[in-house]
Amino acid sequence: MRNLIVFGALCCLLGMAILIGMRRDVLPSGEPAGDSTSRIPHIGRIQVLNGCGITGAAGAVSDFLRDRSFDVKNIGNADTWNYPFTMIVSRTADMTIARRVSEALSTDKLILLRDGGDVYDVTVILGPDFDGRIEE
Template sequence: MSRKIVLLAAAVLTFAGIAAFDLQRRLHYEPHAVVSAPEPFTEPKPDSFTVQKRDSSAVPKAEHSAISKLDSMRTIRIEVLNGCGVAGIAEKAGRYLREAGFDVMTWKNADSFNYPETIVIDRTGNIENARSVASAMGLQTHIQQIVHDPYRIEQVAVIIGRDYDRLGIFSGDRPRR
Protein backbone atom coordinates (compact mmCIF):
# COMPACT_ATOMS: atom_id res chain seq x y z
CA MET A 1 0.00 0.00 0.00
CA SER A 2 2.76 2.47 0.89
CA ARG A 3 4.45 1.69 -2.42
CA LYS A 4 1.27 2.72 -4.28
CA ILE A 5 1.15 5.97 -2.29
CA VAL A 6 4.78 6.75 -3.16
CA LEU A 7 4.14 6.06 -6.85
CA LEU A 8 0.96 8.15 -6.79
CA ALA A 9 2.80 11.03 -5.06
CA ALA A 10 5.61 10.84 -7.64
CA ALA A 11 3.08 10.93 -10.49
CA VAL A 12 1.26 13.93 -8.98
CA LEU A 13 4.53 15.83 -8.47
CA THR A 14 5.66 15.04 -12.02
CA PHE A 15 2.34 16.22 -13.45
CA ALA A 16 2.48 19.40 -11.32
CA GLY A 17 6.02 20.11 -12.53
CA ILE A 18 5.04 19.68 -16.17
CA ALA A 19 1.96 21.89 -15.71
CA ALA A 20 4.02 24.58 -13.95
CA PHE A 21 6.64 24.52 -16.73
CA ASP A 22 3.93 24.83 -19.39
CA LEU A 23 2.25 27.69 -17.51
CA GLN A 24 5.55 29.51 -17.08
CA ARG A 25 6.30 29.10 -20.78
CA ARG A 26 2.86 30.49 -21.68
CA LEU A 27 3.16 33.46 -19.31
CA HIS A 28 6.54 34.45 -20.73
CA TYR A 29 5.50 34.07 -24.35
CA GLU A 30 5.74 37.38 -26.17
CA PRO A 31 4.26 37.58 -29.65
CA HIS A 32 6.28 39.49 -32.21
CA ALA A 33 5.81 43.23 -31.89
CA VAL A 34 4.07 45.03 -34.71
CA VAL A 35 6.07 48.04 -35.81
CA SER A 36 4.14 50.88 -37.33
CA ALA A 37 5.28 54.11 -38.90
CA PRO A 38 6.00 56.90 -36.42
CA GLU A 39 3.27 59.45 -35.87
CA PRO A 40 3.91 62.80 -37.55
CA PHE A 41 5.07 65.53 -35.21
CA THR A 42 2.56 68.23 -34.40
CA GLU A 43 3.25 71.39 -32.47
CA PRO A 44 1.80 71.30 -28.94
CA LYS A 45 -0.96 73.76 -28.20
CA PRO A 46 -0.03 76.39 -25.61
CA ASP A 47 -1.33 75.64 -22.13
CA SER A 48 -0.23 76.33 -18.60
CA PHE A 49 2.57 73.75 -18.91
CA THR A 50 4.04 74.89 -22.23
CA VAL A 51 7.35 76.71 -21.99
CA GLN A 52 7.23 79.85 -24.06
CA LYS A 53 10.16 80.78 -26.28
CA ARG A 54 12.17 83.76 -25.18
CA ASP A 55 12.01 87.01 -27.08
CA SER A 56 14.99 86.87 -29.44
CA SER A 57 14.76 90.59 -30.20
CA ALA A 58 16.17 91.34 -26.73
CA VAL A 59 19.42 89.52 -27.58
CA PRO A 60 22.04 91.42 -29.61
CA LYS A 61 22.48 90.02 -33.15
CA ALA A 62 26.09 88.82 -32.68
CA GLU A 63 25.18 87.09 -29.43
CA HIS A 64 22.00 85.71 -31.02
CA SER A 65 23.93 84.05 -33.88
CA ALA A 66 26.45 82.55 -31.43
CA ILE A 67 23.60 81.22 -29.27
CA SER A 68 21.81 79.83 -32.33
CA LYS A 69 24.97 78.05 -33.50
CA LEU A 70 25.58 76.57 -30.04
CA ASP A 71 21.93 75.51 -29.75
CA SER A 72 22.07 73.81 -33.15
CA MET A 73 25.29 72.00 -32.20
CA ARG A 74 23.71 70.73 -28.98
CA THR A 75 20.87 69.25 -30.97
CA ILE A 76 23.21 67.18 -33.17
CA ARG A 77 23.27 63.70 -31.65
CA ILE A 78 26.55 61.90 -32.34
CA GLU A 79 27.87 58.34 -32.13
CA VAL A 80 31.68 58.00 -32.03
CA LEU A 81 33.18 54.69 -33.16
CA ASN A 82 36.73 53.37 -32.81
CA GLY A 83 37.71 52.23 -36.29
CA CYS A 84 41.48 52.05 -35.72
CA GLY A 85 41.85 49.76 -32.67
CA VAL A 86 43.65 52.25 -30.42
CA ALA A 87 42.27 51.76 -26.91
CA GLY A 88 40.22 54.70 -25.62
CA ILE A 89 40.32 56.68 -28.87
CA ALA A 90 36.52 56.81 -29.33
CA GLU A 91 36.03 57.99 -25.76
CA LYS A 92 38.66 60.70 -26.17
CA ALA A 93 37.04 61.93 -29.39
CA GLY A 94 33.60 61.77 -27.77
CA ARG A 95 34.70 63.86 -24.80
CA TYR A 96 36.32 66.37 -27.17
CA LEU A 97 33.09 66.73 -29.14
CA ARG A 98 31.05 67.09 -25.94
CA GLU A 99 33.39 69.86 -24.82
CA ALA A 100 32.81 71.47 -28.22
CA GLY A 101 29.08 71.52 -27.44
CA PHE A 102 27.77 68.47 -29.32
CA ASP A 103 25.41 65.87 -27.85
CA VAL A 104 27.56 62.72 -27.91
CA MET A 105 25.22 59.82 -27.22
CA THR A 106 27.75 56.98 -27.15
CA TRP A 107 31.24 55.85 -28.02
CA LYS A 108 32.20 52.27 -28.78
CA ASN A 109 34.10 50.05 -31.24
CA ALA A 110 33.24 50.15 -34.93
CA ASP A 111 32.44 47.01 -36.91
CA SER A 112 36.18 46.66 -37.64
CA PHE A 113 39.50 48.34 -36.86
CA ASN A 114 40.47 48.62 -40.53
CA TYR A 115 39.39 52.19 -41.28
CA PRO A 116 42.39 54.00 -42.81
CA GLU A 117 40.77 57.44 -42.53
CA THR A 118 38.37 59.12 -40.13
CA ILE A 119 34.87 59.34 -41.60
CA VAL A 120 31.90 61.50 -40.59
CA ILE A 121 28.57 59.97 -41.61
CA ASP A 122 25.29 61.87 -41.98
CA ARG A 123 22.47 59.51 -40.97
CA THR A 124 19.50 61.86 -41.40
CA GLY A 125 19.84 63.53 -44.77
CA ASN A 126 21.04 66.82 -43.25
CA ILE A 127 24.61 67.08 -44.51
CA GLU A 128 25.12 70.34 -42.58
CA ASN A 129 25.09 68.38 -39.31
CA ALA A 130 27.94 66.20 -40.55
CA ARG A 131 29.82 69.25 -41.82
CA SER A 132 29.54 70.94 -38.40
CA VAL A 133 31.00 67.88 -36.69
CA ALA A 134 33.75 67.50 -39.30
CA SER A 135 34.66 71.17 -38.96
CA ALA A 136 34.91 70.88 -35.18
CA MET A 137 37.30 67.96 -35.64
CA GLY A 138 39.42 69.71 -38.25
CA LEU A 139 38.29 67.44 -41.10
CA GLN A 140 37.85 68.98 -44.53
CA THR A 141 36.64 65.90 -46.38
CA HIS A 142 35.60 62.32 -45.64
CA ILE A 143 31.90 63.06 -45.13
CA GLN A 144 29.47 60.36 -46.22
CA GLN A 145 25.71 60.42 -46.45
CA ILE A 146 23.64 57.28 -45.95
CA VAL A 147 19.96 56.46 -46.12
CA HIS A 148 17.93 57.85 -43.24
CA ASP A 149 16.94 55.30 -40.58
CA PRO A 150 14.07 56.72 -38.49
CA TYR A 151 14.79 54.27 -35.67
CA ARG A 152 18.35 55.47 -35.02
CA ILE A 153 18.88 58.05 -32.31
CA GLU A 154 22.17 59.39 -33.59
CA GLN A 155 22.12 61.91 -36.44
CA VAL A 156 25.86 61.75 -37.15
CA ALA A 157 28.40 58.95 -36.73
CA VAL A 158 32.13 59.54 -36.51
CA ILE A 159 34.42 56.59 -37.22
CA ILE A 160 37.94 57.34 -35.98
CA GLY A 161 40.40 55.86 -38.49
CA ARG A 162 44.13 55.20 -38.43
CA ASP A 163 44.74 58.84 -39.41
CA TYR A 164 43.64 59.94 -35.91
CA ASP A 165 47.10 61.34 -35.14
CA ARG A 166 46.66 63.91 -37.94
CA LEU A 167 43.49 65.28 -36.38
CA GLY A 168 43.87 68.30 -34.14
CA ILE A 169 41.65 66.76 -31.50
CA PHE A 170 44.37 64.35 -30.39
CA SER A 171 47.20 66.87 -30.22
CA GLY A 172 45.86 68.72 -27.18
CA ASP A 173 44.07 71.42 -29.20
CA ARG A 174 40.95 72.95 -27.72
CA PRO A 175 37.64 72.31 -29.48
CA ARG A 176 36.74 74.62 -32.36
CA ARG A 177 33.52 76.47 -31.72
Protein backbone atom coordinates (compact mmCIF):
# COMPACT_ATOMS: atom_id res chain seq x y z
CA MET A 1 0.00 0.00 0.00
CA ARG A 2 2.84 2.33 0.86
CA ASN A 3 4.40 1.80 -2.61
CA LEU A 4 1.10 2.72 -4.22
CA ILE A 5 0.93 6.01 -2.27
CA VAL A 6 4.53 6.90 -3.20
CA PHE A 7 3.83 6.04 -6.85
CA GLY A 8 0.69 8.21 -6.84
CA ALA A 9 2.57 11.14 -5.28
CA LEU A 10 5.35 10.86 -7.88
CA CYS A 11 2.80 10.79 -10.70
CA CYS A 12 1.16 13.95 -9.30
CA LEU A 13 4.54 15.71 -9.08
CA LEU A 14 5.42 14.68 -12.61
CA GLY A 15 2.06 15.93 -13.91
CA MET A 16 2.52 19.27 -12.16
CA ALA A 17 6.04 19.64 -13.55
CA ILE A 18 4.78 18.99 -17.07
CA LEU A 19 2.00 21.56 -16.69
CA ILE A 20 4.38 24.18 -15.32
CA GLY A 21 6.82 23.54 -18.17
CA MET A 22 4.05 23.87 -20.76
CA ARG A 23 2.90 27.19 -19.30
CA ARG A 24 6.42 28.64 -19.66
CA ASP A 25 6.34 28.00 -23.42
CA VAL A 26 3.18 30.08 -23.84
CA LEU A 27 3.77 33.79 -24.50
CA PRO A 28 1.79 36.25 -22.41
CA SER A 29 -1.00 37.87 -24.42
CA GLY A 30 0.18 41.06 -26.07
CA GLU A 31 3.66 39.80 -26.94
CA PRO A 32 4.04 39.07 -30.66
CA ALA A 33 5.39 35.64 -31.43
CA GLY A 34 8.64 35.41 -33.36
CA ASP A 35 9.44 39.14 -33.20
CA SER A 36 12.83 38.69 -31.55
CA THR A 37 14.33 36.64 -34.39
CA SER A 38 13.33 39.13 -37.07
CA ARG A 39 15.88 41.61 -35.72
CA ILE A 40 18.90 39.37 -36.13
CA PRO A 41 21.09 40.72 -38.95
CA HIS A 42 21.61 38.13 -41.64
CA ILE A 43 22.40 39.81 -44.97
CA GLY A 44 26.06 39.63 -45.90
CA ARG A 45 29.20 40.57 -44.00
CA ILE A 46 29.43 44.33 -44.18
CA GLN A 47 32.27 46.71 -43.30
CA VAL A 48 31.50 50.44 -42.93
CA LEU A 49 34.40 52.92 -43.15
CA ASN A 50 34.26 56.64 -42.45
CA GLY A 51 35.80 58.34 -45.47
CA CYS A 52 34.49 61.84 -44.76
CA GLY A 53 35.80 62.64 -41.27
CA ILE A 54 32.39 63.42 -39.79
CA THR A 55 32.27 62.04 -36.24
CA GLY A 56 29.76 59.21 -35.85
CA ALA A 57 29.17 58.72 -39.58
CA ALA A 58 30.12 55.03 -39.65
CA GLY A 59 28.06 54.31 -36.53
CA ALA A 60 24.96 56.04 -37.92
CA VAL A 61 25.15 54.21 -41.24
CA SER A 62 25.83 50.90 -39.46
CA ASP A 63 22.70 51.35 -37.34
CA PHE A 64 20.72 52.20 -40.48
CA LEU A 65 21.95 49.04 -42.24
CA ARG A 66 21.41 46.81 -39.20
CA ASP A 67 17.81 48.04 -38.98
CA ARG A 68 17.45 46.65 -42.51
CA SER A 69 18.90 43.23 -41.54
CA PHE A 70 22.41 43.78 -42.90
CA ASP A 71 25.11 42.11 -40.79
CA VAL A 72 27.62 44.89 -40.11
CA LYS A 73 30.77 43.18 -38.84
CA ASN A 74 33.21 46.10 -38.72
CA ILE A 75 33.12 49.88 -38.31
CA GLY A 76 36.20 52.05 -38.73
CA ASN A 77 37.98 54.84 -40.56
CA ALA A 78 39.00 54.71 -44.22
CA ASP A 79 42.60 55.32 -45.28
CA THR A 80 41.74 58.99 -45.91
CA TRP A 81 38.87 61.38 -45.19
CA ASN A 82 38.89 62.81 -48.70
CA TYR A 83 36.34 60.54 -50.38
CA PRO A 84 34.06 62.86 -52.40
CA PHE A 85 30.99 60.61 -52.20
CA THR A 86 29.69 57.41 -50.62
CA MET A 87 30.64 54.27 -52.52
CA ILE A 88 29.87 50.58 -52.20
CA VAL A 89 32.73 48.14 -52.83
CA SER A 90 31.85 44.52 -53.58
CA ARG A 91 34.56 42.19 -52.28
CA THR A 92 33.09 39.14 -54.02
CA ALA A 93 32.37 38.41 -57.70
CA ASP A 94 28.69 37.95 -56.85
CA MET A 95 27.54 41.53 -56.47
CA THR A 96 24.05 40.70 -55.17
CA ILE A 97 24.71 41.85 -51.61
CA ALA A 98 26.54 44.97 -52.80
CA ARG A 99 23.54 45.87 -54.95
CA ARG A 100 21.21 45.46 -51.97
CA VAL A 101 23.42 47.74 -49.88
CA SER A 102 23.57 50.32 -52.68
CA GLU A 103 19.77 50.24 -52.94
CA ALA A 104 19.40 50.71 -49.18
CA LEU A 105 21.77 53.70 -49.28
CA SER A 106 20.34 55.06 -52.57
CA THR A 107 23.65 55.24 -54.39
CA ASP A 108 24.78 54.03 -57.79
CA LYS A 109 28.48 54.26 -56.91
CA LEU A 110 29.17 50.53 -56.94
CA ILE A 111 32.50 48.89 -57.81
CA LEU A 112 34.07 45.44 -57.66
CA LEU A 113 37.44 45.25 -55.92
CA ARG A 114 38.76 41.88 -54.78
CA ASP A 115 42.10 40.86 -53.35
CA GLY A 116 41.31 37.25 -52.44
CA GLY A 117 41.73 37.61 -48.68
CA ASP A 118 38.64 39.63 -47.88
CA VAL A 119 36.56 38.65 -44.88
CA TYR A 120 33.72 40.99 -45.90
CA ASP A 121 31.24 40.73 -48.75
CA VAL A 122 30.87 44.51 -49.00
CA THR A 123 32.76 47.58 -47.82
CA VAL A 124 30.85 50.87 -47.57
CA ILE A 125 33.11 53.92 -47.75
CA LEU A 126 31.27 57.02 -46.59
CA GLY A 127 31.62 60.39 -48.25
CA PRO A 128 30.14 63.69 -47.04
CA ASP A 129 26.83 62.81 -48.76
CA PHE A 130 26.17 59.90 -46.34
CA ASP A 131 23.70 61.82 -44.16
CA GLY A 132 21.13 62.26 -46.92
CA ARG A 133 21.29 58.55 -47.64
CA ILE A 134 20.09 57.37 -44.23
CA GLU A 135 17.08 59.61 -43.71
CA GLU A 136 13.93 57.68 -42.90
